Amino acid sequence: MKVVGIIMVGIWATALSGQCVLAQDIRWMATVDQNKVSLGETVELTFTADGAQDVPEIQLPSIEGLNMQYLGPRTQISIVNGQYSSSKSFVYSIFPLRTGHFTIPPVSITISGQTHTTQSLTFDVVAKNNTGQAAPQEGPSTGVGNESLEDRAFLVLKVSKDKVYVNERLPIKLLLLVTNLTIADIQFPVLDKIGVDIEKFSQPRQYNEVMNGLQYHVVEFDGVIYPMRSGEVVLGPATLDCNIAIKSTTAYSPFGGSLFSDDFFNSFLEQYEKRPITLQSKPVTLTVLPLPEDGKPADFTQAVGQFAFNVAVAPTEVNVGDPMTIKMNIQGEGNLKAVTLPAYKNLDQFKTYEPQIKEEDGIKKLEQVLIPESEKVKEIAAIQFSFFNPSRGQYETIIRGPFPVTVHASTEQDVQVAGPSVVVIPERSVPLGEDIVFIKAKSGQFYPRGKPLYQTMGFYFLILVLGAGWLIGYGVFRRVHKLSTDVVYARRLLAPRQARLGLREAKRLLESQDRRKFYDALFRTLQTYLGHTLHLSSGAVNNEVVRLRLSDQVPEQVIKDIYKIFAECDAVRYGSSDCDVMAMNESYVRVQRTIDSLERRIK
Amino acid sequence: MTQYSRILVSGVAIVIIWAWLLGSCLAQDTLSSFEGISAKFTAANIAYKAQDYTRAIEGYEAILKSGKESGAIYYNLGNSYFKQGELGRAILNYERARRLMPRDADLNFNLQYVRQRAGQDTVQSEVLGWGAVRQVRWATQREIIWMLVVMGGFIIAGHLWSLWGRWQYRLRRVVIGILVALWFVGATALVVQVQAQDNLAIVFTASEARFEPHPDSTTHFSLAPGARVHILKREDNWAKVERLDGRAGWIMQSIFELI
Known part of the structure; x- marks a missing residue:
């Protein structure tokens, strides 16, 4: 890392010193990547300041027939044989909009107090034939100035x-x-x-x-x-x-x-x-003609076009106070936004509501609720819609109605009016009773008011118990299943339990000082324990097998203890060896300690 | 005692504890036989029978203010309001009663009758399709929740039983699948009912819903006493409500109460 740092510092020091040394040797120039292009292609124009880095932005004049787009600056630094040089360029993409001969004027720039100016540049834009190739030219100006992008x-x-x-x-x-x-x-x-x-x-x-x-x-x-x-x-x-x-x-x-x-x-x-x-x-x-004043109907409301006007009334037989709905629609060719539908207002012997107007799929619709206030009403007055038909150059009026209706006297005093679009069922087919059913004599079950069941602690506790019950049940099942199918696992689990029972029996024999049976019990206990733990039959447990299976899991002392126990037991069981109570106690404790040690270490 | 016997005993113990907890929660949930409340209820009933409906209403309202409710209280309160000619409040209380005893024939008859008197049957007939399905109430929320809990217990018991009983995998999958599917049907019913009753209110006086929350605003539609509306939002003293046919307008907050 140090070496890299030194190199970097050296490079920058060289660069800075080089910049200072070469600051006076500045060249300002303009270049184009090609001096003849086909219409539809671009020319790259580059202004380069050689030997300078701190160069101000330049302003390029707009040139008729050329679409110029500034792409950005470009910086080049090179170190050759320890000689540092740098340049900064401004790159433009020029897109000609027509064919012709174009000139990029000289562009000046001031660097370190000195003004530098480029030479003027020229390039030609020629037409392209259908094959995508530039058109053949007989001379330098052939094909120039006779096609533009607009063509x-x-x-x-x-x-x-x-x-x-x-x-x-x-x-x-x-x-x-x-x-x-x-x-x-x-x-x-x-x-x-x-x-x-x-x-x-x-x-x-x-x-x-x-x-x-x-x-x-x-x-x-x-x-x-x-x-x-x-x-x-x-x-x-x-x-x-x-x-x-x-x-x-x-x-x-x-x-x-x-x-x-x-x-x-x-x-x-x-x-x-x-x-x-x-x-x-x-x-x-x-040329927009005004609408003629001659023959203009009084109800004309700027509707111009060719329209159809339809009106429907439903129901036509009601009681006083019941609503009737008038539905109108206008459709046709014309400016529906300017069309005003002719709603009923202040209709005699009717209560009128504000109409609802909407426009859907080129049809303007109106719904209005009228409520007859008297059974003397026999009809709803005719309604008309006027518009100007431009194809005929004259006004036209469509009249719909009058609409005959039958109004009966009200049968109930407290009939209520629903909304405009509600369809009223005049009579119920099944008459209901004339009064309500009597009150309840029993209060029934009371519940806490405003406290839903799912907001009580008991409820959540119950859910918790359900979940816990399932987990316990499932866990027990898994354990029993494993015990019944995995013999190794079952025997390993059984080993300490049976060892405890064996030791208990041995303790009892120790207290009765029955030496032979005591050592028999000790031997059986250790043999059975080792058989279960090492997944062996009891007869297969001997010193060699014990060493082979346990040497890498328990300390050598434990194995020696096992040997000693087996030897003591064999001596009493099959020989005439006599031992006192203290020796029996020691043997008992040794077996107990050995099993405990094995239980802690064997997995 | 063999190992299986111990497991069986443990399982039975778990079931007994679960049943005990279930019973305890149910007992806590249903606070029946409150001596003071019963006395108030009886006193209010006596007032009703004596055609002293004002006192009956006061009696029933007092029970509700004590933090306890029952379907019968709301039902009797609805009857009392009807006798006083307040159809909107009668419908409001019948609707509240229906939350607690939706299958009560007397209640449904009275509610239908009062709605007809209030001119509400026409609006109800406008509710079709899914909206109508949502209005069907066949069980209370409590009943559905308890049903779901019990079904959950069955699912757990069924699962454990299938494991212990060494059922074939396919049979276990079918049985547990059916139980879980039934549970989800019940849960969906609960969600639908909760959503349908959310912010549902009854207008208890005849009024006109307006286009804007302003008394001088244009009337949009009329609401008869007892009209059922959904509260969409509240602003100052106004609330934007939606009628069951989907039309929305603004009414004063003082003319309705949530069910």
């Missing part, structure tokens, strides 16, 4: 007619025509709304069309407008944002050229970049 992608605004009435529905089309160019990320067009009301454009449809011998890809947006004032109304221009996919043979990198920016790779790897562009259509002038 390849443009917007056209079309209206079905140029003379309309105020509020008349006018379908429009906005066509995006594209040829020999790739367009992506097309947004919905925007249309100037001055003097017109515009409905949202529908989803576009796409197709191909041949115009003037060229095949165009067409994206068509359909929309509807409603002129809001009379006179000359300029529609548009419409604008549409999209991206043009353009071929770029160089890839910008802030750290200078990369391996893949080499010309060799460029010939294989064509790179495309998206360039945002806004297309604009030509405006269309409409």
Whole structure:
């Protein structure tokens, strides 16, 4: 790490000293990566300050016919044979919008108090034929200045007619025509709304069309407008944002050229970049005619178009105070937003409610509740709707009604009025009783008020007990199951229990001083214990087996104790060896200690 | 005593403890035979029989204020309000009674009758589909919860029994699967009922729901006494309510009470 640090410090010291030494040797220059490109391709323009790092940003003048985009700065530092050099570049991507001969003017910059200026640069943009190759040129200026991007992608605004009435529905089309160019990320067009009301454009449809011998890809947006004032109304221009996919043979990198920016790779790897562009259509002038005053009905409310008007009343036979619902709907071609439905107001002998109006699927609907206040009502008055028909150029009126109704005198005094859309059932088919059922004599079970069962501690305790019961039951089952299927486990578990019983028996024999039986019991106890613990038959327990199985689990002393016990037992059981009570006690304690020791160590 | 005998005894002991706890909780849950409360209830009934409905109402309300409730109290209170001509409050108390005794024939008859008198049957007939299913009350919340607890006990017992009894795996899976499925049906019923009753209120005076929480606002729809509404939100003295047909409007908070 120290070595690396020293090297880094050395590099930076060298760099800084080099910068100081070479600060006076500054070169400011401009270059383009190619001086002839086809329309639809980009040119990379680079301004480089050699021998300087602290370079201010530059301002590039806009040039007609060129779309310039600043990609960012690029810094290069190199140390060759201890010689430090650095440069800072400003990289621009230029996208020509037309063919022609273009000149990048000289650009000045001030570094360390000195002003440096680049030379002017020129490059040509030529048309591209349908095969994607640059058009052959006879001379340096051939093919220059006769094609622009607007010839390849443009917007056209079309209206079905140029003379309309105020509020008349006018379908429009906005066509995006594209040829020999790739367009992506097309947004919905925007249309100037001055003097017109515009409905949202529908989803576009796409197709191909041949115009003037060229095949165009067409994206068509359909929309509807409603002129809001009379006179000359300029529609548009419409604008549409999209991206043009353009071929770029160089890839910008802030750290200078990369391996893949080499010309060799460029010939294989064509790179495309998206360039945002806004297309604009030509405006269309409409002549908007005012609605004629002659013959205008008194109830006319700016409805212009061709409409159908329907009215229905239900129910037509009610009691006084019962609601009747009037349903109206208007549908047709026209601006439904401007249509006002003719609701009833202050109808004689009726109580009227505010209507509910909604628009669904191109149909404007009205629902209104009327309540007859007298059984003398025989009909609901006729109602009319007037509109201007632009195709005929005249006003039209549709009259619906009158609607005959039958109103009976009220049978109940306290009939209540429900909401406007409630369908009233006039009579119940099954008559109910005339009074309520008597009170309850018994109070029934009382519960704590406002305290749900699931908020009591007892309830949760009960759930806990249920869960615990299941866990215990399941645990016991698993244990019993293991005991009945795993013999090794069962014998291991049984060993200490049987050893305790054997020792208890031996203790009893010790107290009765029956030497032979005492040592018999001790021997059986240890033999059985070892048999269970080591999963052996009792007859297979001998000194060799004990050493073989226990030597790696217990200390040598324990094994020696086992040997000694077996020897003592054999001496008394099969020999004439005599021993006193103290020796018996020692043997007992030894067996007890050995089993305890084994129990602690054997897994 | 063999090992299996000990396990059997332990299992029986667990079941006995569980039953004892269940009984204790039930006993705690149902506070029956409170001497003072019973006396008040009887006194209120006597007042009702004497057609002194105001005193009867006071008696029943006093029991409720003491923190205890029963279906019969709400039922009798509903009857008392009906006799006084307060149909909205009668329906409110019948609805409260229905929470505690949904299958009581007298209660359902009275509720239907008073609703008809209040003009509410038409609104009820508007509720169709899932909304209508939600209104069906066949058991109280307590009954459903206890049923779920007991079923939970059965599932546990069934599972352990199947293990001890060495049932075939397939048989065990079918039996436990059916029990668990039944348990989930019960749990779903509980959730549906809790949701249906959440923020459910009864309007006890005839009123008009407005488009905005303001007395001068336009009337949106009318509400008859006893109309059932869902409280959507509260703002100052106003509450936004939704009628069972889905229409929403604003009413004063003083004209309704939660069931």
